[in-house]
Amino acid sequence: MDKPIADFGDSTDRQSAHSALTQLRAFIAQKDVDADPRLPPERELCDSLGVSRGELRKALAVLEAEGHLWRHVGKGTFVGQRPLEDSADISTLASQTNPSEVMRTRLLLEPLLAREAAMNATSGDIEEMRLCLRRSRQAETWRQYENWDNHFHRAVAQAARNTLLLGLFDTLNTVRRAVVWGRLRPNLKAPSPDHHSFAEHEAIATAIENRDLDGASRGMRQHLESVARKLENRGDEL
Amino acid sequence: MDKPIADFGDSTDRQSAHSALTQLRAFIAQKDVDADPRLPPERELCDSLGVSRGELRKALAVLEAEGHLWRHVGKGTFVGQRPLEDSADISTLASQTNPSEVMRTRLLLEPLLAREAAMNATSGDIEEMRLCLRRSRQAETWRQYENWDNHFHRAVAQAARNTLLLGLFDTLNTVRRAVVWGRLRPNLKAPSPDHHSFAEHEAIATAIENRDLDGASRGMRQHLESVARKLENRGDEL
DNA sequence: CATTCGATCAATCAGGAATTGGTTAGACCA
DNA sequence: TGGTCTAACCAATTCCTGATTGATCGAATG
Numbered sequence: 001m002d003k004p005i006a007d008f009g010d011s012t013d014r015q016s017a018h019s020a021l022t023q024l025r026a027f028i029a030q031k032d033v034d035a036d037p038r039l040p041p042e043r044e045l046c047d048s049l050g051v052s053r054g055e056l057r058k059a060l061a062v063l064e065a066e067g068h069l070w071r072h073v074g075k076g077t078f079v080g081q082r083p084l085e086d087s088a089d090i091s092t093l094a095s096q097t098n099p100s101e102v103m104r105t106r107l108l109l110e111p112l113l114a115r116e117a118a119m120n121a122t123s124g125d126i127e128e129m130r131l132c133l134r135r136s137r138q139a140e141t142w143r144q145y146e147n148w149d150n151h152f153h154r155a156v157a158q159a160a161r162n163t164l165l166l167g168l169f170d171t172l173n174t175v176r177r178a179v180v181w182g183r184l185r186p187n188l189k190a191p192s193p194d195h196h197s198f199a200e201h202e203a204i205a206t207a208i209e210n211r212d213l214d215g216a217s218r219g220m221r222q223h224l225e226s227v228a229r230k231l232e233n234r235g236d237e238l
Numbered sequence: 239m240d241k242p243i244a245d246f247g248d249s250t251d252r253q254s255a256h257s258a259l260t261q262l263r264a265f266i267a268q269k270d271v272d273a274d275p276r277l278p279p280e281r282e283l284c285d286s287l288g289v290s291r292g293e294l295r296k297a298l299a300v301l302e303a304e305g306h307l308w309r310h311v312g313k314g315t316f317v318g319q320r321p322l323e324d325s326a327d328i329s330t331l332a333s334q335t336n337p338s339e340v341m342r343t344r345l346l347l348e349p350l351l352a353r354e355a356a357m358n359a360t361s362g363d364i365e366e367m368r369l370c371l372r373r374s375r376q377a378e379t380w381r382q383y384e385n386w387d388n389h390f391h392r393a394v395a396q397a398a399r400n401t402l403l404l405g406l407f408d409t410l411n412t413v414r415r416a417v418v419w420g421r422l423r424p425n426l427k428a429p430s431p432d433h434h435s436f437a438e439h440e441a442i443a444t445a446i447e448n449r450d451l452d453g454a455s456r457g458m459r460q461h462l463e464s465v466a467r468k469l470e471n472r473g474d475e476l
Numbered sequence: 477c478a479t480t481c482g483a484t485c486a487a488t489c490a491g492g493a494a495t496t497g498g499t500t501a502g503a504c505c506a
Numbered sequence: 507t508g509g510t511c512t513a514a515c516c517a518a519t520t521c522c523t524g525a526t527t528g529a530t531c532g533a534a535t536g
Contacts, residue, residue: 041495041496041497042496042497042498043495043496052510052511052512053511053512054510054511054512055510055511057497057498060497071496071497071498072496072497072518072519073496073497073498073516073517073518073519074495074496074497074517074518074519074520075495075496075497075518075519075520076495076496076497076519077496077497081385092405093401093402093405096401096402096405097401097402097405101400101401101402101403102402104400105400105402105403105406108350108354108403109406112346112350116346162339162342162343163331163334163335163339164331164334164335164339164340164343164410164413165339165343165346167331167334167335167409167413168343168347168406168409168410171405171406171409172402172406175402175405279526279527279528280527280528280529281526281527281528290479290480290481291480291481292479292480292481293479293480295528295529298528309527309528309529310487310488310527310528311485311486311487311488311527311528311529312486312487312488312489312526312527312528313487313488313489313526313527313528314488314526314527314528315527315528
């Protein structure tokens, strides 16, 4: 309990370098890391162990390199593995990715969602999707159309009946909007009356309604590919 | 500009209920919502419009039900669509989902990641995966094995070379750990020397190395199915 | 009976003070 | 000359306090 941890402070200079590391290891071993993985601040610790801060920091650096602890300014020093960066942070994700990646990710994720939707959709889900289609046809501005288009895609995701997957979709969607926000949209005036997307949306909804797994997946993939092709020609929307 | 908005305050009592709503609508219409979608606090607003707070809140409730504005305690009242809840919030996701959903989501996402990895992995990625396999074989405790198992799966995700997809994987992974944390792990003592997972991991890595898209996807799916089957029998790990 | 007003609550935000790992410069010693 | 210690400062983070703000309840009011 009150084992001497600072009593080695007067060891020979030649061994002092080892001493700091050894004492630190002893201190960690003696500590109940499960209860509180946090180490005392450096200024306290170097005082407790009777070593200078520089030497303590050298020892800490060794243990950090070994992966036994991790440090962060303002937070402290902790025993254990460094927690993975909070990748859920939208702004971080948005800053690391690019429109091409977003499109590729949509092409991977959304057909999969459509397939799950075909398997699990309730009648309410299908009704919601139908509503989105009607509204998107009635849209008078491009903004409104976009809005209902987004609603449709989310309705499909919701129909997959998997809250976690829906959460991932929402994250993707948020990132997509964050990424695309910086870009200008040249032809905002066009309300886009016919639009090939209508038929594609219709096909997806019908496939989901008919429990046609492959059809729903394929329909979504073709729809997104068509969108991707369109924005390759003129780089506006995503 | 200084159009009268509070001048209707002395209208007949019979119309006062409408008055609050009408005045509120007028106020919002007159406001430049794009510049600042935030409405003044209720206490100010009901004073400006010359209506009681209760009546104002009724009107606000109507407009909120119509989807024209959204409110939140401590934040204020805002014109426009309610921003979708920060679904990146791990704790929220974790509280809404369950182990079964997590497993199903893994079964959907990770084979897809393995396929992408087979397409895009660099030699460094493959080296990293191999390292994880060696370390997981050398593991002396189950905890260590779990650790390197996680590392392997993340290495695969990283090999997909899509930062956004990697971010989604990390989110899924974090949620998984959060969900599984509440559960007890009965046989922590077993270090698990042979373990069928070794061969499965090996097959995945080899398929990725050989650019065998279907093989990588299939291998990952089979591996996860085997894990799922195992924890169906005894409900410990995820 | 409905409305209004006041008080209170809980969530949120804003600001500053304190904490903490990281860094640098100078003193000190061998 | 080279290494070490000390002090000070920096930047990121946390903690605390007070003020805002929507939500809610109760008494007064008419």
